[in-house]
Amino acid sequence: MDDFERRPNPPGWVPPKAPYNPYDPSDLRPAKGYPSEFSAPGKLKENSGTLAQDVGDFSKLRIDMKRLEYFPRPASELYPGRYKVLRRVNYTNKFERGARLTGISLMVGFTVLGVFFFRWNDYDHVLAPFRRMQLRAKEWIMGELNDQDYRDLYYYDQARTIPQKPLPSIVYEKNQENDLVHVQDGNEFVKDRFGVKHVVQAEKVRQNREETLMRALDTAQSELEKRQEAAEKKKWWKWS
Structure with a gap:
């Protein structure tokens, strides 16, 4: 049968809406559902390519709560129509807070010590400019430096490379x-x-x-010892 020869639609028929809106009273859902609405579990969906799954209990509860506009917050007793502001409870005890602060302070302290204050070797490496910055500040504050720090600040060999x-x-x-x-x-x-x-x-x-x-x-050394022995023998014969 050609498309132009098929029978006309029955009176009152409207084109179906897809996807189906269950909250629209004017959208009359067919008995078996629209093809685009339902996919059998375990089969691939045509639009996304993912496996179709049944709606879980939590998804149903979330949909119902959204429909009812229900929010799990207690109503305010002082202000009608408003909700109570829930207080944030800190479950971390003092030991965990102290351990975290101790770890952070140790990491920061070792990093600052290794970058600015520790003298790694005699070569001009990547941390040398930071130590020279610390030595300049130390010289500006204290007014003098020891011999080693003074050489590291002013008389370092820039061309000396690490072997x-x-x-x-x-x-x-x-x-x-x-x-x-x-x-x-x-x-x-x-x-x-x-x-x-x-x-x-x-x-x-x-x-x-x-x-x-x-x-x-x-x-x-052996020749020198032989010469010394020969000289001593000569002197002994001369003396005799």
Whole structure:
């Protein structure tokens, strides 16, 4: 049957409203409900794609309370038509409040001590400007500084960097495979790093130099002792 040949709507028929409004008396709900209103539990909804679920007891109670405009507040005895203002009850006891304040004060204290007052090392690191700020304030208040603080404030070596740790052998070999070592273009933070094998080789060279120096020192000392013994024998023969 074509759309233009179907029978007309019965008299008094109005197009259904979707979604269905149960509080509108003019909206006559069909016996089985509108298709857009109800989805069987466990099936996907067409509009949202989520699983349809039955309305729980709390949802029904919330809907009914909203309909009745009921609010769980006691009515005021002094002011008709108004509600009592509920007092906020603090359930935290003194121990919990004290523990929380102690923890906050300790964290803030250690942070301020580590940032402004503690001297970490002899290098110019990220916390050094904050300590110099503290030293300037100390010099302005007290008028003088000790030798160590004065050197840290005015005669610090800005070009002195923190020594780097050697790269593991597997990382250094991987950098060599990727052409990141001993090249002009590349990662400047990687190509300047040395490996563990370089440290071992440098320690071996230093040990050889120290052994050679100690052998030369022992040889010179033994020759000096021989000369002293020869001189003493000469003097003894001369005296005799």
